[in-house]
Amino acid sequence: MTSSIAGRIERLPWTSFHTRLVVLLALGEFFELYDLFNAGFTVQPVSKFFAIPTTVTIFDIIAVFFLGAFVGCVLFSYIGDSMGRRTVLLLNLGIMSLGLLLTPFSPNPEVLALLRFITGLGVGPEALIVIDILTTEFFPSKLRGRALSTAYTIAWLAPLTVALLAYFLIPRTIVLQGWQWLYIIGGLGIILIIPFRFLIPESPRWLETRGRLEDAEKILSKMEEIARREKGELPPPFQIKVPTITRVPISELFSKAYRKRTIMLWIFEFLQTGVYYGFASLAPTVLFQKGFTLVHTLEYSVLIYSSYFLSSLVSIAVIDSVRFDRKYQVGGVALLMGIVGLLFGLASSATEVITTGFTFGFLSNIFSNSFHQYGAELYPTRIRSFADGVQYSLSRLGNFVWLSLLPLVLKSYGPFYMYVVVFVFAVIVFLDVVALGPRASRVELEELST
Numbered sequence: 526m527t528s529s530i531a532g533r534i535e536r537l538p539w540t541s542f543h544t545r546l547v548v549l550l551a552l553g554e555f556f557e558l559y560d561l562f563n564a565g566f567t568v569q570p571v572s573k574f575f576a577i578p579t580t581v582t583i584f585d586i587i588a589v590f591f592l593g594a595f596v597g598c599v600l601f602s603y604i605g606d607s608m609g610r611r612t613v614l615l616l617n618l619g620i621m622s623l624g625l626l627l628t629p630f631s632p633n634p635e636v637l638a639l640l641r642f643i644t645g646l647g648v649g650p651e652a653l654i655v656i657d658i659l660t661t662e663f664f665p666s667k668l669r670g671r672a673l674s675t676a677y678t679i680a681w682l683a684p685l686t687v688a689l690l691a692y693f694l695i696p697r698t699i700v701l702q703g704w705q706w707l708y709i710i711g712g713l714g715i716i717l718i719i720p721f722r723f724l725i726p727e728s729p730r731w732l733e734t735r736g737r738l739e740d741a742e743k744i745l746s747k748m749e750e751i752a753r754r755e756k757g758e759l760p761p762p763f764q765i766k767v768p769t770i771t772r773v774p775i776s777e778l779f780s781k782a783y784r785k786r787t788i789m790l791w792i793f794e795f796l797q798t799g800v801y802y803g804f805a806s807l808a809p810t811v812l813f814q815k816g817f818t819l820v821h822t823l824e825y826s827v828l829i830y831s832s833y834f835l836s837s838l839v840s841i842a843v844i845d846s847v848r849f850d851r852k853y854q855v856g857g858v859a860l861l862m863g864i865v866g867l868l869f870g871l872a873s874s875a876t877e878v879i880t881t882g883f884t885f886g887f888l889s890n891i892f893s894n895s896f897h898q899y900g901a902e903l904y905p906t907r908i909r910s911f912a913d914g915v916q917y918s919l920s921r922l923g924n925f926v927w928l929s930l931l932p933l934v935l936k937s938y939g940p941f942y943m944y945v946v947v948f949v950f951a952v953i954v955f956l957d958v959v960a961l962g963p964r965a966s967r968v969e970l971e972e973l974s975t
Contacts, residue, residue, distance in 0.1 A: 530733040530741045532762040533749065535665045539672075542751045546663060547672055549725050550656050551679035552718045553618055557651040558683035559711050560625060560644065562830065564590060565806045566691040566823070569813055570704040575634050579810065583932045585638040587806050591798075591924030593645020598921050601650035602914020605658070611727045614655050618719050620647030625712030629705030649921060650914070656680075657901040657917075658909055662730040669902070670845035674894045678837035681890060684805075684830040692823045734905075778904075778912050786903045787916070789961035792953070793855075794900070794920040799927040799950040800862055801893065803943070804869070804885050806928060811869075811940050812878065821875070828879050832886030839887075840894040854895035856958035862888045863951025870944030903963070 564587045572582040597617070605613045624644025631637035660673040690710065694703035701709075729748075732741035752759060778787045808829060812822040843849055862885060869881040904912040927950075934943045 529762065530729050530738070530745055533745055534663070534729065536760045536762055537665055537748060537752050538756045539668055540748070540751045540755050542748050543664065543668070543672065546725065547660070547676045548679065549721055550659060551676040552721060553614065553651055553715075554656050554676065554680035555683045556618075556621065556711055556715045556718070557648050558680050559687055559714070560590075560621070560648060561802075562684040562687045562805065563691075563707050563711060564641075565809045566687060566695065566826070567704040567707060568810050569822075570695055570702065571637070574702065574704070575637070577634055580932045580936055581634070583807075583810065584929055585634050586641050588925050588928040589638045590641040590645040590648070591921050591928060593642035594649040595645075595918050595921035595925060597646035597649025598914055598918035599649075600646075602911050602918065605650065605911070605914065609727050610655075610659055610662075610731055611725065613650050614659075614722055614725060617647045617650050617655075618715050618722060620644070621651075622712045622715035622719070623647075625708050625715065629701065629708045645921075649918070657897045658913060659725070659728060661898070661901040661909070662728040667845070670851070670898050671841055673898045673901075674837065674841040674844045677890065677894050677897070678834065678841060681834045681837040684833045685827070688823070688827040688830045692827055695823065777908055778915070783904065783912075785961055786963060787912070789957055790900055790903065790916040791919055792957045793896070794916045795923040796950045796957075797859065797896065797954050798920045798923040799931065800859055800866070800947055800954060801889060802924055802928060803931055803947040803950075804862075804866060804882075805889065806924075807931065807935070807943075808882060810932070811935065811943075814935060814940060815873065815878070817875075817878075825875065825879055825882070829882035829886055832883045833890050836887045836890035837894060840891045843891065844895055844898060850964045851895050851899045852958055852962040852964055854891060855899055856955045856962070858888050858892040858895070859951050859958070860955040862892060863948040863955075866944040866947045866951070867941070870939075870941035899962070 567586060568579060568582050571586060572579050575582070577585075597620075601613045601617060604616075621644055624640050624647060628637065628640045628644065631640055656673060656676050660676060661669050664672040687707070690707060691703075694706050697703050699706065726744045727740065729741040729745045732738070732744070749759060777783060809822050809826050812825055817825065843854065844851065865881055865885045865888065869878070869885055872878045872881050900916060901909065901913050931943055931946065934946055
């Protein structure tokens with residue numbers, strides 16, 4: 526059939542509808558990133574609070590969290606394809622807030638780990654379905670990379686926010702200990718933004734693949750009305766073929782058309798987390814391991830984590846570059862991160878630590894924003910949520926595995942050798958993406974994914 530919905534979306538300019546959508550999507554992702562970085566700051570105080578080793582604490586509050594995210598990612602991805610994207614984004618934040626609010630009142634490490642698992646269930650689909658898939662489906666090919674990068678850039682204020690809060694709260698006790706307030710603030714923040722989730726419409730592209738053309742038409746007509754009012758008359762719709770479907774064809778991931786990219790993405794996702802979160806989640810612990818005091822660790826972390834926002838800002842300008850295609854942004858930057866990680870592992874002075882840490886963070890979101898877009902655009906709409914969910918869930922599983930093992934390497938052999946392992950992951954990721962990944966920048970979504 527000739528797609529009226531996807532074809533009409535492809536001709537749309539950026540309007541106030543898109544701006545509001547990006548902001549609404551970014552609000553939820555802000556709190557996912559808040560919790561991801563919050564966990565790294567609370568390792569030392571939680572370890573002291575429960576009188577347990579640092580490696581056990583990392584397992585309980587970080588590794589188990591990602592195990593929950595793995596389960597949540599698979600579960601909600603299937604729901605996203607069968608019941609709609611909007612169903613997922615209305616459920617997952619409630620689970621996140623429940624876990625965050627109860628975590629600081631855990632009576633023992635076992636309950637703490639359980640609540641971190643529950644929090645992970647809610648976090649699992651947040652980046653995947655809420656930003657990656659919805660920006661991919663609501664925006665035309667010429668804008669989707671910039672939209673995703675803009676949403677993440679807003680959300681990437683979270684690490685700096687957490688670092689500043691940790692700096693002021695962790696050394697203090699205000700009825701509760703500082704680390705407890707970090708979790709409470711995150712949970713309350715999520716509760717405040719849940720009502721705004723109801724303003725996000727269902728994906729017209731998803732509705733079209735389900736044969737719900739009347740519902741898709743209502744949403745798209747409103748988008749076109751805003752575009753005409755703000756930008757003038759629209760060009761003719763693109764002619765795009767999109768088949769409708771009533772079920773999620775799981776087997777299609779390994780069909781001839783998608784087998785190569787499925788294998789590429791599965792290898793990539795399982796290993797890239799060791800590169801990215803080997804720094805993002807463990808940097809405060811590494812600084813502490815290097816002999817810096819808690820106060821200095823918090824101070825240096827504020828400086829280092831400021832780079833994540835700047836990195837995401839730069840990615841807006843480069844993510845849709847045809848000359849520097851997304852596959853090379855993903856593979857090439859991963860390799861650079863591995864090299865800088867080695868230098869961070871070797872760093873001993875404050876200047877060396879801040880410089881290498883800042884550089885790693887600066888590279889991180891050029892890499893992260895690109896691969897989030899890349900993974901979401903390589904499958905057709907009819908299976909995108911599930912296909913992207915399965916491969917992205919492997920990143921959550923990889924987080925559980927690597928953030929269980931990397932702290933043991935850190936404890937036994939020190940920071941440099943832990944980052945040698947990270948470097949090996951980076952090399953494999955580089956070879957995997959460059960050899961097997963298709964080019965993607967500015968290619969129409971339906972053409973790229975069919």
